[in-house]
Amino acid sequence: MGSYVRTRALTSSSEPLDHDEELRTSICCLCNGGCGIKISLDQEGKIKAVFGDPENPYNKGKICSKPMEIAQTLYGPYRVRYPMKKVNGTFERISWDEALDLIAQKYNQYIKENGTGSIVGITSKIGGSYSKLAHGIFSELTGLVNYGTGPICTDSEANVRKKLFGDGSGTSPLSDVVNSKILLIVGNNTAQTKAGQFHWITEAKRRGTRVVVIDTRFTETAQAADLFIQIRPGTDAALGMALLNYVIKNGLYDPTFVSKHTNGFEKLVQDVSTFTTKRAEEITGVPQNVIEKLAQDLATLKPGMLFEGRGIVCVNNAGASLWAFEGLMAILGNIGKPGSGIISHINNTGGISNLIQPNDVMKPDRKRSSSALYKDMEEGDVKMVLISGNPCATWPDSARMSKAIEGLDFVVSHTLVMDDSAVLADIVLPATHWLEEAGAQPSVHRVLQWKNKTVEIRGEEKSGGDFYRLLAERMGLNSSYFPDSSESAWELERKHNKNVTGISRERMLATPGGVHFPCSEIGKENVRLFANGVFKTSSGKVELTGVSDAPLDYVDTFDAPGNNGLSREEFPYLFSTNKVASHYHTECQYSDWANEMEQPYVEMHPLTALEIGVKEGDKVRVETVAGSIVLAAKITQSVPRGFLSTQPYFGLQSPYRQAPANTLFPVATDPVGGNLISKNIMCNAKAEGGQGS
Amino acid sequence: MRVQKLFFISKRCDGCRACEVACLEKHSQSQSIFMTKMEQPSPQPRIKVKRPGNQYWATVCQHCTDSMCVRACMTGAMQYSPEGEVFHNTNKCVGCWMCIMVCPFGAIAPLNEAKKASKCDLCKDEKIPPCVASCSRQALFYGTPEEYEMKVAGD
Amino acid sequence: MRYLIIGNSAAGVFAAETIRGLDPDGQITMISNEDCLPYSRCLTSYYLGNEISEEMVYIRDKAFYTETGIDFQVGYVVRVDVDSKSVLLDSGEKVTYDKLLIATGSSPFNPPLEGSGIEGIFELRTLDDAKAVAEFALKVKSAVVMGAGLVGLKGAHGLHELGISVTIVGSAPQVLRHSIDVESAEILTRRLEEDGYRVLLNTKVTKVLGEEDADGRMSVSGVLLNTGEQIPCQMIIRAVGVRPNVKLVSDSGVSVNYGIIVDDEMQTSVKDIYAAGDVAEASDLLSGEKSVNAIWPSATEQGTVAGCNMAGVKRKYLGSLAVNSAVISGVGIISAGLVNLPPGEGSVLRAYEPNKNFYRKFMIKDGRLVGMIMVGDIEGAGILSGLIRKRAKVDPNYLNKMLVNPIEYPGYLPVERGGQ
Amino acid sequence: MSQHAMLVDESRCIGCKSCTVACKQENGLQTGDWWLRVWRREQLKDHLVRYYNTQSCRHCADPVCQAVCPVGAIQRGEDGLVIQDDAKCLGCHVCVTSCPHNAMRIMTNGKVGKCTLCSHRLARGKEPACVSVCPVNSRVYGEREELLLEANKRLSELRTKGLRVHLEGTEKEQTAVMYLLVT
Structure with missing residues (x-):
């Protein structure tokens, strides 16, 4: 039967916001860009809209789509609102008391029966400064070994830099880029990953900074750069070493800096001596003259900066590449001066010290590498995990990780949404969103900005800070160490971490854009590290060859961990992941808007598509030694032939119902840096049959 | 759909x-x-x-979402299908040309002999x-x- | 939410369907004094003329009330009580509401007429009227239709289809005085006469003549005209005019002029009481003044708008445009907007081919089309009524072209617009 | 009289789609509805040229949509803004197929929707939502004359770099949105 009135058509399709309500100020905590945001709330106190904060000097009102999408993550159907316990395969609501009692009882039992090492934390997403501090105290009191974002994201970078300079942080703020003459961006698509801060780079470019992008993919950043150098996947180290060699051979380095502030220069000279630009051309595909011109530019355009991304950090030979490029910056003297240094989203404010009485400290009774964690979980050495994050989508060999977690005796997930990891847990605890928790937020500008709690929690969510304090109480630990609010946590942090002692909450709130760290006393702040020429290594100098006992060496990506021993015939292509602007980690995929903005795809060159036999949108099965997933083909000449790339966020439990891309990466570690690899794995691809949407 | x-x-x-x-x-x-x-x-x-x-x-016919012809039809011959197309039940049509009077595209033609509208x-x-x-x-x-x-x- | 709708014709039905779509849980009650499914009054003359079956008169099928979950009650609403938010039925029953829609339509208006009490005098408004006429018509040879408006002509047509010789008596100098101009009326009159009707204009019936039959019952035998002429007939249909059914709101506080005055949301002067259809006096699209525009498309539109606002979805009524479509003696005629321009205002484009019954007239004011009449070939009439509705400036060259073939209107073409 | 206008510079767009989401948020659009879309374009010239084709209403001085709309649901106002009225719209989609800029969008309610240049924000003295978030100033709002200067400056800069670009929407005195297009 038909109808005569179409009521759908009678309702309006748009409802413009009215701006009468008060706006609350906060800092976006998604990508460490530190963008100021303004939140408007409706009468119920729910987020109605998110705007950029025009008063924040770092983003000046500009934001990317992610903070606008988050409201839907907050109120969406996937959000965990109360503690749950798995009973016969289904989750039942329980009280926090019940949950905490059970966790405490299990925890104490495992410590007693199996030792502290039988419990691990997989905690890439603990929360803000309050939660991180409480988590740190808890770990010290219980000997909990944690695997945070390090193994999957930053280890290689932080370790290499720590050995070179004595500090794993980026050395300079992103805002310093306007003072530099040349900016070298390697494996970093900052236009998408930190879109809200990209105006710093365009502003620098406007002021005359030469922006050079080295990447395998023709990224949005590359598109906006002065020069794009397309490099074969996984060959960055070769390019870096050739640059070093050329700079050294032609005396283009800064001899004063090298002699006064570095150790191991001679050994470095020797390590790179055979790496001619000719050899690099053969490996990287970058013409010799381009490499030489770049070296000359780097030597003449000073100061210069380096901005590395996951494209060089999460690969299987990352350590050598990072070593080469950061070493290059050092010998060019591009450290410590305005407009020089290394920009990174690693911005450690440093740890606390002397907070816990020595007799209360419990040391972990065993140590294991991140790659050994899988085996130990599978073999029963690990009994229990505390999850804050989504390792079943973010860790390599996701299927194996899922299986390992599923096989454990006791799993606790403190989580925002019911993600791929939470569904495997025995206890699921509701976590607060970063808008529901106050704290100090460090950013890529090397500043700390204070954000107040913006929205009230609507269910039984608790922050990591509250969770670990309450758990410690139940376990009979000395809970007096724990702060009980974000504010008191920050006071405690200031007392026990001299890097932030000078940064009070009031000072952060009163200073537009926050306060640069380290800042040991009020009145002072350090915009960039090593301005005084003293490095944090034991020698006080840059340890150019201190990264490893072995020499700086190039390893072909096909011979590197994860790929070595595999047949090129069986796995003819390389598979990688890349981020896009609408998503950050696995958090944003639970938003309707993000869902509309971005669908899973695998980028491939037209000729690769032809080889595989697929057209735009067709389903492609990508197989590696670790597993296989199906994705829709996106044909583009922005990736080289034989190279496939997809977004890494999606999960089977998310609205996308897409197997995570990390399923395809075997558990392998960069030997120099220590990162688990999540790029450049050898793969095969086949048409899956059936048309795409 | x-x-x-x-x-x-x-x-x-x-x-x-x-x-x-x-x-x-x-x-x-x-x-x-x-x-x-x-x-x-x-x-x-x-x-x-x-x-x-x-x-x-x-x-x-543009199969308008909020069709004038459906509202103008005095016999109920013009109606929306469940999917939303505008369809014309010629059995009910008496040829009053009300739909022709309102269709701004002139997309409905009178079949004078049959006394039915056609679209x-x-x-x-x-x-x-x-x-x-x-x-x-x-x-x-x-x-x-x-x-x-x-x-x-x-x- | 309790919705009460008085009247189950066009406006009432469309309002009910709209409310049901927007508020699936609301309680909808419809009250009508006719115990039947919603039907189209416009189709009663077709039914009378045996052109369609009774079944086709209904605009909704049997399952309408049950499928839409509407509580249908038969009753005549005597009074609306604003204070207690209820209506009083003639049965004495009270029905309360949260939102009330008055869609009571209009009723024939009959001035006093000498001899009007006798058998054989009919109105043609409801389905029951049509049924009564049809039944009576079986024993009738000739009839007089009083009124040369749309209802009169259509009633005459129905009787003519039954083989009855019909005389149409109109007091105005032309047929369809409100809908068309003199020239097009002439075409129609000629066509009617060619088909065997007798059309008397500028004429009034002054007295109904009756005769007593064997049983002593008085029935119609003819009419006396003001011209002195007597026309013998056995049946009279009175169709001189209608009046909105506003009695139920008298003394209730609801403002009434000719019809019930409503605002752009179809709400009356009293909150939560809405009116739509022939009973409502809503704003006119062209003049902006309030007037009753008793045509089907306006009723459904007003019903929809009222339904939206009653269900809490704001929607504005865009204003009524007077449009009319009729087929008289096989000649299609469509008019829209003004049918005559006041002397000295604007300009008129005309095409007239009397022998083909083809006539077109466009009224233009300030470069805008404000009215049109099409007789004969009516294809593309909607384009013109659309242009009136849109109130867009139209290139006179285009209008000249459209005088020949309206479908050739090039306004939809990106490069051809605006007459530059 | 000073006229305000918006400049959309495709050459700067980095495809972050902030504008799309900001527009959606500001105008309270339903899931599945858009007023502003960003499409990725790739062209093989001497090397790969990629740009982002953003589609939203240009508020033309002589809008085709207004001309073709059979019910006058689209009107260009005194202020130069072309506004569509949902209540009048029939949902016939003729404007959608006629708009040379593909700026008219079919909404999930079956009718069409389009950019209002955030007229409600303009009334409060704010710039349109898409402009306020754009991290690379690919979208700018301001005095028309100043924007024209800025646009021509950007144009010549891009041309000296060898890009093929052109500027649209400058010829008419009151076209509210100018586009710097990569061709």
Whole structure:
């Protein structure tokens, strides 16, 4: 039967916001860009809209789509609102008391029966400064070994830099880029990953900074750069070493800096001596003259900066590449001066010290590498995990990780949404969103900005800070160490971490854009590290060859961990992941808007598509030694032939119902840096049959 | 499911009128383009290509979302299908021409002898309407608004 | 939410369907004094003329009330009580509401007429009227239709279809005085006469003549005209005019002029009471003044708008445009907007071919089309009524072209617009 | 009289789609509805040229949509803004197929929707939502004359770099949105 009135058509399709309500100020905590945001709330106190904060000097009102999408993550159907316990395969609501009692009882039992090492934390997403501090105290009191974002994201970078300079942080703020003459961006698509801060780079470019992008993919950043150098996947180290060699051979380095502030220069000279630009051309595909011109530019355009991304950090030979490029910056003297240094989203404010009485400290009774964690979980050495994050989508060999977690005796997930990891847990605890928790937020500008709690929690969510304090109480630990609010946590942090002692909450709130760290006393702040020429290594100098006992060496990506021993015939292509602007980690995929903005795809060159036999949108099965997933083909000449790339966020439990891309990466570690690899794995691809949407 | 309808993209049309012929054939008794003109009463094409100026324009039912013809029809012959197309139940039609009076496209034609109004029925029994199939310039697109957006607007 | 709708014709039905779509849980009650499914009054003359079956008169099928979950009650609403938010039925029952829609339509208005009490005098408004006429018509040879408006002509047509010789008596100098101009009326009059009707204009019936039959019952035998002429007939249909059914709101506080005055949301002067259809006096699209526009498309539109606002979805009524479509003696006639321009205002385009019954007239004011009449070939009439509705400036050249073939209107073409 | 206008510079767009989401948020659009879309374009010239084709209403001085709309649901106001009225719209989609800029969008309610240049924000003295978030100033709002200067400056800069670009929407005195297009 038909109808005569179409009521759908009678309702309006748009409802413009009215701006009468008060706006609350906060800092976006998604990508460490530190963008100021303004939140408007409706009468119920729910987020109605998110705007950029025009008063924040770092983003000046500009934001990317992610903070606008988050409201839907907050109120969406996937959000965990109360503690749950798995009973016969289904989750039942329980009280926090019940949950905490059970966790405490299990925890104490495992410590007693199996030792502290039988419990691990997989905690890439603990929360803000309050939660991180409480988590740190808890770990010290219980000997909990944690695997945070390090193994999957930053280890290689932080370790290499720590050995070179004595500090794993980026050395300079992103805002310093306007003072530099040349900016070298390697494996970093900052236009998408930190879109809200990209105006710093365009502003620098406007002021005359030469922006050079080295990447395998023709990224949005590359598109906006002065020069794009397309490099074969996984060959960055070769390019870096050739640059070093050329700079050294032609005396283009800064001899004063090298002699006064570095150790191991001679050994470095020797390590790179055979790496001619000719050899690099053969490996990287970058013409010799381009490499030489770049070296000359780097030597003449000073100061210069380096901005590395996951494209060089999460690969299987990352350590050598990072070593080469950061070493290059050092010998060019591009450290410590305005407009020089290394920009990174690693911005450690440093740890606390002397907070816990020595007799209360419990040391972990065993140590294991991140790659050994899988085996130990599978073999029963690990009994229990505390999850804050989504390792079943973010860790390599996701299927194996899922299986390992599923096989454990006791799993606790403190989580925002019911993600791929939470569904495997025995206890699921509701976590607060970063808008529901106050704290100090460090950013890529090397500043700390204070954000107040913006929205009230609507269910039984608790922050990591509250969770670990309450758990410690139940376990009979000395809970007096724990702060009980974000504010008191920050006071405690200031007392026990001299890097932030000078940064009070009031000072952060009163200073537009926050306060640069380290800042040991009020009145002072350090915009960039090593301005005084003293490095944090034991020698006080840059340890150019201190990264490893072995020499700086190039390893072909096909011979590197994860790929070595595999047949090129069986796995003819390389598979990688890349981020896009609408998503950050696995958090944003639970938003309707993000869902509309971005669908899973695998980028491939037209000729690769032809080889595989697929057209735009067709389903492609990508197989590696670790597993296989199906994705829709996106044909583009922005990736080289034989190279496939997809977004890494999606999960089977998310609205996308897409197997995570990390399923395809075997558990392998960069030997120099220590990162688990999540790029450049050898793969095969086949048409899956059936048309795409 | 959302409405599937015809979208006419005037800049692609070269006025070949193949759509008209295809429509005539489809809506004829004889199903023969050679016989249709001899039929009594002669069938009318439900899409008409005009050249009012320098470009062509196809007069065809737009299957409006909030249709004036449905509201104007005093017999209940014009109504929305569950998907949202506007379809015309000729059994109920008495030929009062109220729909013709309001259709701003002139897309409804009076069949004076039969005392019935006549308009595009999207040939739902076909996979795609014959007029679309016959259009060599792809000036007619048949699909949902989303499909139009993806395949034509985003082209 | 309790919705009460008085009247189950066009406006009432469309309002009910709209409310049901927007508020699936609301309680909808419809009250009508006719115990039947919603039907189209416009179709009663077709039914009378045996052109369609009774079944086709209904605009909704049997399952309408049950499928839409509407509580249908038969009753005549005597009074609306604003204070207690209820209506009083003639049965004495009270029905309360949260939102009330008055869609009571209009009723024939009959001035006093000498001899009007006798058998054989009919009105033609409801289905029951049509049924009564049809039954009576079986024993009738000739009839007089009083009134040369749309109802009169259509009633005459129905009787004519039954083989009755019909005389149409109209007091105005032309037929369809409100809908068309003199020239087009002439075409119609000629066509009617060609088909065997007798059309008397500028004429009034002054007295009904009756005769007593064997049983002593008085029945119609003819009429006396003001011209002195007597016309013998056995049946009279009175169709001189209608009046909105506003009695139920008298003394209730609801503002009434000719019809019930409503605002752009179809709400009356009293909150939560809405009116739509022939009973409502809503704003006119062209003049902006309030007037009753008793046509089907306006009723459905007003019903929809009222339904939206009653269900809490704001929607504005865009204003009524007077449009009319009729087929008289096989000649289609469509008019829209103004049918005559006041002397000295604007300009008129005209095409007239009397022998083909073809007539077109466009009224243009300030470069805008403000009215049109099409007689004969009416294809593309909607384009013109659309242009009136849109109130867009139209290139006179285009209008000249459209005088020949309206479908050739090039306004839809990106490069051809605006007459540059 | 000073006229305000918006400049959309495709050459700067980095495809972050902030504008799309900001527009959606500001105008309270339903899931599945858009007023502003960003499409990725790739062209093989001497090397790969990629740009982002953003589609939203240009508020033309002589809008085709207004001309073709059979019910006058689209009107260009005194202020130069072309506004569509949902209540009048029939949902016939003729404007959608006629708009040379593919700026008219079919909404999930079956009718069409389009950019209002955030007229409600303009009334409060704010710039349109898409402009306020754009991290690379690919979208700018301001005095028309100043924007024209800025646009021409950007144009010549891009041309000296060898890009093929052109500027649209400058010829008419009151076209509210100018586009710097990569060709």
